[in-house]
Amino acid sequence: MARIWQAGGGAISVQVLQELFVTLTNRAKMAMDPVEAHDLIRDLGTWEVFSPAIDDVLAAIDGAARWQVSFWDSMILVAANASGASVLWSEDLNDGQVYDEVAVHNPFMSDATA
Numbered sequence: 441m442a443r444i445w446q447a448g449g450g451a452i453s454v455q456v457l458q459e460l461f462v463t464l465t466n467r468a469k470m471a472m473d474p475v476e477a478h479d480l481i482r483d484l485g486t487w488e489v490f491s492p493a494i495d496d497v498l499a500a501i502d503g504a505a506r507w508q509v510s511f512w513d514s515m516i517l518v519a520a521n522a523s524g525a526s527v528l529w530s531e532d533l534n535d536g537q538v539y540d541e542v543a544v545h546n547p548f549m550s551d552a553t554a
Contacts, residue, residue: 450487453519455512457481457489490519507539517542 461481464472496518504514520528520542528542535546
């Protein structure tokens with residue numbers, strides 16, 4: 441994350457911002473104060489923010505079947521592809537898997553570099 445902040449090249453989807461806020465504020469052990477989470481979401485919102493349109497939703501429906509992932513994961517992949525990302529940081533998708541032009545890297549794996 442530090443490299444992404446320094447390079448100023450991050451992109452994030454509205455969906456990921458929403459999921460991040462819910463995760464940060466709803467996990468019992470790790471619950472973050474909603475004001476702190478708000479500030480983090482605001483900071484991440486300075487990156488390129490992908491807001492899906494109907495064609496993106498339709499592409500995600502098709503992608504879910506083609507990539508054999510959930511619709512929600514497919515929406516994230518569509519957002520990454522549409523944003524021109526070469527790397528998608530995710531703990532949910534398979535580390536090293538490539539979806540069209542986007543390679544998935546798990547930030548919690550010791551050998552994940554990109």
